Amino acid sequence: MTEKIAIPLNVNGEIREVVIRPADTLLDVLRNELSLTGAKPGCLNGDCGACSVIVGGTVYKSCIMLAVEAIDSKITTIEGLKNSPIQEAFIKHFAFQCGYCTPGFIINIQALLEKHSNPTYETIKEWLSSNICRCTSYEEIEGAVFSVVEKSSDE
Amino acid sequence: MHIIGKGIMRKDSLEKVTGHAKYTADFESKKMLYGRLVTSPHAHANIKQIDTSSAEKINGIRAIITGENLPLTGEEMKDRYPIAKERVRYYGEVVAVVVADTPFQAMQAAEAIKVNYEFLPVVNSPSEALKADAPLLHPDLENYEKINMVYPVPGTNIASKTKIRKGNLEKGWQESEVIVEEAFAFRPSDHAAMETRAVFAQIHPDGMIELTASSQAPFMIKRLIADYFNVELGRIIVNTPLVGGAFGGKASVQLELLAYLATKAVNGRLVKIVNEREEDMVTSPGHIGLEAQVKLGCTKEGILKAAEILFLWDGGAYSDKAIDLSRAGAVDCTGPYHIDNIWCDSLCMYTNHPFPAPFRGFSHSEVHFAFERTMDVLAQKLNMDPLELRARNAILPGHTTPTQVVLNSSTVGNLPECIRKLKMLLNWEEGQVIDVGPNKVRAKGVSCVWKTSTIDPDASSGVILTFNKDGSINLISGVVEIGTATKTVLAQILAEKLKMDINEIHVQMGVNTQSTPEHWKTVASRGTFMAGRAVLTAAEDVIKQLKSLASFLLRASTEDLEVGYGKVYVREEPKQYIPIKEIAYGYSFPEGLSIGGQMIGRGTYILRGMTHLDKETGAGRPGPEWTVGAEGVEIELNTRDYTYRVLKAVAVIDVGKVLNEKTALGQVKGSMSMGLSFAARETFRFDREGRVLNPQLRTYRPLRFGEHPKYEAAFVETPHLDAPYGARGVGEHALIGMPAALGNSLSTALSVKINYLPMIPEVLWKMKERGK
Amino acid sequence: MLAFNLEYYKPKTIEEAVECFFLLKKENKRAIYYSGGTEILTLGRLNLLQMDAVIDIKSISECLEFNFEHNQLIAGAALSLTYIEERNYFPLLSTVAKEVADHTARNKITLGGNVCGQIFYREAVLPFLLCDSNVVIAGEGGKETASIHQIFNGAFQLEEGQFLIQLLTDQEYITMPFASLKKRQQWETGYPLITVSSIKVDNRLRFAFSGLCSFPFRSTEMEDALNQANKSLHIRIQQAIDHIPAQVLDDIEGSREYRLFVLRNTLEEIITELEGEG
Incomplete structure (x- = not known):
């Protein structure tokens, strides 16, 4: 079984067959086999969150997950998000500069909002401290999240 | 003004929030081979033997490159082999590069290479390096090839010595009634940009060398590869797509040299090398360390009379940009104050540490930590308000800098106004320390800042504007989009000048050194200034061409025409016009006859009036203008366990002119964040053998969401007359004062001198309870 | 990326898992029980940990139990730390778990992975040490239950092929x-x-x-x-x-x-x- 194996992955609503080594991380497979390069390698150590994706409704760091672990789950990467309010809020609040950590932050916030429509600051902080942004002051990201939360709680 | 100053949406917005923005490592090709580094686990050792035999047996291995027959490299002094030869001088230094069909094979082969080392004694700090009996890291120092203003001291570990001699120090001490002297130290650290450095390279059959690199300096890569490897300049093309954070670290040329060697070793095939985080932190250049002594003298009224400063920079194993960094630190060694008598020795020391790249602020947060902390010590001795001491000595038009440049309002801005605003924003009048008990105090600390950009005197920037048939314009500039939104600001400058809709300006985000005009390097907060000037010149060029063609069609002389709102029109009769889109590609008469052709505008800007510094006195003009500012932080400290939180950070910067409010705020607040992170938490931890113990983001910890304070930024606008709309550099300056302001707040709160970074509770505890 | 190849197995029962381990052993393959896997992947990337196969225990139902039975809280080894925090059946455990790594990482880090890890903090074990919990382990000889104090001495003292199934804690301690x-x-x-x-x-x-x-x-x-x-x-x-x-x-x-x-x-x-x- 050290040979490559063919597995199906359900990514952004499409079933994709990939041929991989069982030792390949989900991040490697998304980027190298599926050309989904939105999830970024930042540390390959589970520390920075730039590679975050949603698997079965839960946000994970795809660098510390084997692709084979995701076989039966729906995977959502940044490329699977279309016109979500948090993406628009990031633009409006200048919540990115270089943009490298942005997919990871947006995916994490998306997962947060799917779980908590009206999260407290403590919850936002607990979730978002999983990611590192080196360019902004975080206040911009905070502003973007608040703007989306306030809107959704008005509704 | 219709668009300058506004918070216009970034031109890279949609790409970046959808995950479609492409960075160097995101480009893949079936033809690619993969490079992998083998690095030294020791800080100082002789390489006795490299055994590649078992690595060679691994499938898919195409080349293994070691450090033979390579030229010495280095931007100011050539002292480094791109791959170590015979000796390694820092932990993480490259000893071999493997090229293989897949990253996995390359990794396996790298693991299989066995290197036999013979340990050498380690130089673990710049002061150790200065000792008479210190091991010599570069016995060949006197033979190294070097450029202007590099002054090594052969037979020592001094890679270069910069001297500042202004006025008469003895006279200064005689006039001084109060004198203080302080010592400071901190170790090297890292930029930790989220994107690790990446590069891929190939040599085409016609000999063209093409690299794609995550770099702030694609044009410098081209120049240095030509220089180091004796290749024709025109045969090198460097592409740079979007860059995932840089902060100075990607201004150094290092990994690119390895990619060039790798492709050369496999007959020009495409080879990609991506740093892992650990390599990015220690193998590629990081953030410089410093040991400093500052002695200050003033009158009883607090008027500074003398400054005597010694900087021992932790230049690491190789000098590369460290020499320039040590020079830049000397140039603004005193902080933004008027002092007649200054003596400074700035020594770039070789140590067995990773070597430095520029770091946002280019030595200024480092020297300001030392100087501005000493200012507070002086204020305390004088029993004077530390902001008042700063205001009394604030540098003003008519004063001279340490390198004896006579300043004016355009070149120095308005520091007193920054101080005045800071006082208000920090609510300074309520007092510097407030007991909010039990065991809790709130305290404020301040720092003034200044910085000029000591870039090459002949650095230039070019811009090309090409028209599309619909009258929209493509803006092509050599500035790299590293996150600062400079290209959005350039579009704003152009839109303002041509009075046009910014949505009709299409910015080329990437750089290709063959088709993009050169911008020296995207560093030193020079993008907006230099490329902005080039945009204005290119716009003038376009206006001239538009008027010239329209003049003939409108039957009016060019002097009577205006360009704007998508038209060329007669000034007095705006209804008499021709749409730009009808002439942007030339004009066609009804019968088919055509004149003109696609309009192409060009502009270039070269810095004015900069000179080399005098070897003995440092006198000379190092940069075009200074940005000044005043900053402060407020902390809440637990006096029992020495933990603290930063409640608020404030920066008031004289930016000359705000061009894009949102991106300017982003730069200022982002700078403060990085400055606080550096000051309060970031450092490499070395063991006695000079190994870095924390080359991961798990143990080297940048600030995280929720640890951040409230930020306030305010601007003063004293125009820099040479710059587009008067704008000064703003990308770095708010970082500069953060370490000193934090140090001053903690020192005041604890009544003890905190002169070491990072200021973690353990350091506060040691200083307070152990006095060491 | 790991510098070596791996075989991956995902048994559905405890018996299958143990059998798998010993079959691999017969082939001279070193297998590791894999729960969250975060540490295995991070140490494996740096070549600080080598193995030929991993046996993922996340499909074994006993390892996913989290409920009270006979006045005992059963906590399965393959529960993620965030799951434990959200259910909050054991407030001290939730409090300790919440401080491990970061939220996204804790979606992956499991109770068993944390307490059996090589990285020596193993903080999630503290509540169980305090509550004199029992430990259910499985191995060649089948399932057995023992006091944590017998089997944890700085680290879990597990025999070859054994792995942690559950931690059992008396309800009275939890309050x-x-x-x-x-x-x-x-x-x-x-x-x-x-x-x-x-x-x-x-x-x-x-x-x-x-x-x-x-x-x-x-x-x-x-x-x-x-x-x-x-x-x-x-x-x-x-x-x-x-x-x-x-x-x-x-x-x-x-x-x-x-x-x-x-x-x-x-x-x-x-x-x-x-x-x-x-």
Whole structure:
């Protein structure tokens, strides 16, 4: 079984067959086999969150997950998000500069909002401290999240 | 003004929030081979033997490159082999590069290479390096090839010595009634940009060398590869797509040299090398360390009379940009104050540490930590308000800098106004320390800042504007989009000048050194200034061409025409016009006859009036203008366990002119964040053998969401007359004062001198309870 | 990316898992039980851990149990730390778990992975040490249950082919007053300088520590010292420090002396809080 194996992955609503080594991380497979390069390698150590994706409704760091672990789950990467309010809020609040950590932050916030429509600051902080942004002051990201939360709680 | 100053949406917005923005490592090709580094686990050792035999047996291995027959490299002094030869001088230094069909094979082969080392004694700090009996890291120092203003001291570990001699120090001490002297130290650290450095390279059959690199300096890569490897300049093309954070670290040329060697070793095939985080932190250049002594003298009224400063920079194993960094630190060694008598020795020391790249602020947060902390010590001795001491000595038009440049309002801005605003924003009048008990105090600390950009005197920037048939314009500039939104600001400058809709300006985000005009390097907060000037010149060029063609069609002389709102029109009769889109590609008469052709505008800007510094006195003009500012932080400290939180950070910067409010705020607040992170938490931890113990983001910890304070930024606008709309550099300056302001707040709160970074509770505890 | 190849197995039962382990062994293959896998992947990338196969235990239903049965809380080894936090059946465990790594990482890190890890903090074990929990393990000889104190000595002392299935905790302990503090080098991110957890049982405080020595532990000697009601807090703490079972860590997170300073403060905070309660 050290040979490559063919597995199906359900990514952004499409079933994709990939041929991989069982030792390949989900991040490697998304980027190298599926050309989904939105999830970024930042540390390959589970520390920075730039590679975050949603698997079965839960946000994970795809660098510390084997692709084979995701076989039966729906995977959502940044490329699977279309016109979500948090993406628009990031633009409006200048919540990115270089943009490298942005997919990871947006995916994490998306997962947060799917779980908590009206999260407290403590919850936002607990979730978002999983990611590192080196360019902004975080206040911009905070502003973007608040703007989306306030809107959704008005509704 | 219709668009300058506004918070216009970034031109890279949609790409970046959808995950479609492409960075160097995101480009893949079936033809690619993969490079992998083998690095030294020791800080100082002789390489006795490299055994590649078992690595060679691994499938898919195409080349293994070691450090033979390579030229010495280095931007100011050539002292480094791109791959170590015979000796390694820092932990993480490259000893071999493997090229293989897949990253996995390359990794396996790298693991299989066995290197036999013979340990050498380690130089673990710049002061150790200065000792008479210190091991010599570069016995060949006197033979190294070097450029202007590099002054090594052969037979020592001094890679270069910069001297500042202004006025008469003895006279200064005689006039001084109060004198203080302080010592400071901190170790090297890292930029930790989220994107690790990446590069891929190939040599085409016609000999063209093409690299794609995550770099702030694609044009410098081209120049240095030509220089180091004796290749024709025109045969090198460097592409740079979007860059995932840089902060100075990607201004150094290092990994690119390895990619060039790798492709050369496999007959020009495409080879990609991506740093892992650990390599990015220690193998590629990081953030410089410093040991400093500052002695200050003033009158009883607090008027500074003398400054005597010694900087021992932790230049690491190789000098590369460290020499320039040590020079830049000397140039603004005193902080933004008027002092007649200054003596400074700035020594770039070789140590067995990773070597430095520029770091946002280019030595200024480092020297300001030392100087501005000493200012507070002086204020305390004088029993004077530390902001008042700063205001009394604030540098003003008519004063001279340490390198004896006579300043004016355009070149120095308005520091007193920054101080005045800071006082208000920090609510300074309520007092510097407030007991909010039990065991809790709130305290404020301040720092003034200044910085000029000591870039090459002949650095230039070019811009090309090409028209599309619909009258929209493509803006092509050599500035790299590293996150600062400079290209959005350039579009704003152009839109303002041509009075046009910014949505009709299409910015080329990437750089290709063959088709993009050169911008020296995207560093030193020079993008907006230099490329902005080039945009204005290119716009003038376009206006001239538009008027010239329209003049003939409108039957009016060019002097009577205006360009704007998508038209060329007669000034007095705006209804008499021709749409730009009808002439942007030339004009066609009804019968088919055509004149003109696609309009192409060009502009270039070269810095004015900069000179080399005098070897003995440092006198000379190092940069075009200074940005000044005043900053402060407020902390809440637990006096029992020495933990603290930063409640608020404030920066008031004289930016000359705000061009894009949102991106300017982003730069200022982002700078403060990085400055606080550096000051309060970031450092490499070395063991006695000079190994870095924390080359991961798990143990080297940048600030995280929720640890951040409230930020306030305010601007003063004293125009820099040479710059587009008067704008000064703003990308770095708010970082500069953060370490000193934090140090001053903690020192005041604890009544003890905190002169070491990072200021973690353990350091506060040691200083307070152990006095060491 | 790992520098070696792996075989991946995902058995559905305990028996299959154990069988798989020993079959691989027969082929001279080194297998590791894989739960969250975060540590295996991070250490494997750096070649600090090598293996030929991983046996993922996340499909074994016993390893995913989290419920009360016969006045005991059953906590499966493959539960993610965030799942444990969200259910909050065991508030002390939730409190300790919440401080491990970061939220996204804790979606992947499991209880079993944390307490059996190589990285020596293993903070999630502290509540179980304090509550005299039992441990269910499986191996060649089948399933067995033992007191955590028998089987955990700084690390789980598991025999070849054994793995952790569940931790069982008496319900009465779960409701007892507790306190847990994690102190870091700076602010809210990173490994601990020290983590101290405590519960109050029959008016006596129990203490367990992580980050103080190179393994997590509970020390009755230290508890005896800290529970001397007739002595001053200062003396109690000093005597407890005299009974620390191994050398106090001196590393990049903090020096030995500073750790002891932090320990004194932390013990003071916890004792003040818990002794204040009836």
